[in-house]
Amino acid sequence: MSGEIETRLAELGVTLPDAPAPAANYVPFVVAGDMVYVSGQISMADGQMIKGKLGADMDTATAAAAARHCAIALLAQLKAACGGEIDRLERVVKLTGFVNSTPEFGEQPAVVNGASDFLVEALGDKGRHARSAVSAASLPFGVAVEIEGIFQIRS
Incomplete structure (x- = not known):
C-alpha cells in the first residue's frame, strides 16, 4: 500500500524508479542516526542520460x-x-547541485530550482531545504546535472 508521499507523487504523475546502483566503488547512501546522505544522482530519464x-x-x-x-x-x-x-522522511535538509556549464554561464541556481521546486511541490514543508548550486567544468558521462542530498528520517 502506498503511503502519503507516494500518493502525492502519483498525483503529480511520478512513480519512483528502483534506486540506481552505484557506478563505482561507493555506496548509494549512508544512514547515520536519523540522517541519510545520498550520493550524487545524475540526470537521467527513461533509462537515458540527459547530457549537455x-x-x-x-x-x-x-x-x-x-x-x-x-x-x-x-x-x-x-x-x-x-x-x-x-514516509519516514522528516525533511529534506540540504541539496548540493552541480551544473555542467561554461565559465560564462551564471544561471546555476535556476537550473537547480528544477529539483528544489519539485521537492517542495511533492513534499510540502518537508521539502524545503538549504542548498548550494555550483558550476562544474564537466560531469560524469557529460550529463547536465548531478545532485546530492541530505535527509532527516524517523528511526
Missing part, C-alpha cells in the same frame, strides 16, 4: 527538467535507505 553543457548546447529550462529527474532519483535512493518506507 549549459551555456553551450542546453538551455536553462531543459536543464531544470533534468534537475527534477535528479530529485526523483534522490527520493528513490531515500526510499531504499528507509527500507521501502519513504
Whole structure:
C-alpha cells in the first residue's frame, strides 16, 4: 500500500524508479542516526542520460527538467535507505547541485530550482531545504546535472 508521499507523487504523475546502483566503488547512501546522505544522482530519464553543457548546447529550462529527474532519483535512493518506507522522511535538509556549464554561464541556481521546486511541490514543508548550486567544468558521462542530498528520517 502506498503511503502519503507516494500518493502525492502519483498525483503529480511520478512513480519512483528502483534506486540506481552505484557506478563505482561507493555506496548509494549512508544512514547515520536519523540522517541519510545520498550520493550524487545524475540526470537521467527513461533509462537515458540527459547530457549537455549549459551555456553551450542546453538551455536553462531543459536543464531544470533534468534537475527534477535528479530529485526523483534522490527520493528513490531515500526510499531504499528507509527500507521501502519513504514516509519516514522528516525533511529534506540540504541539496548540493552541480551544473555542467561554461565559465560564462551564471544561471546555476535556476537550473537547480528544477529539483528544489519539485521537492517542495511533492513534499510540502518537508521539502524545503538549504542548498548550494555550483558550476562544474564537466560531469560524469557529460550529463547536465548531478545532485546530492541530505535527509532527516524517523528511526
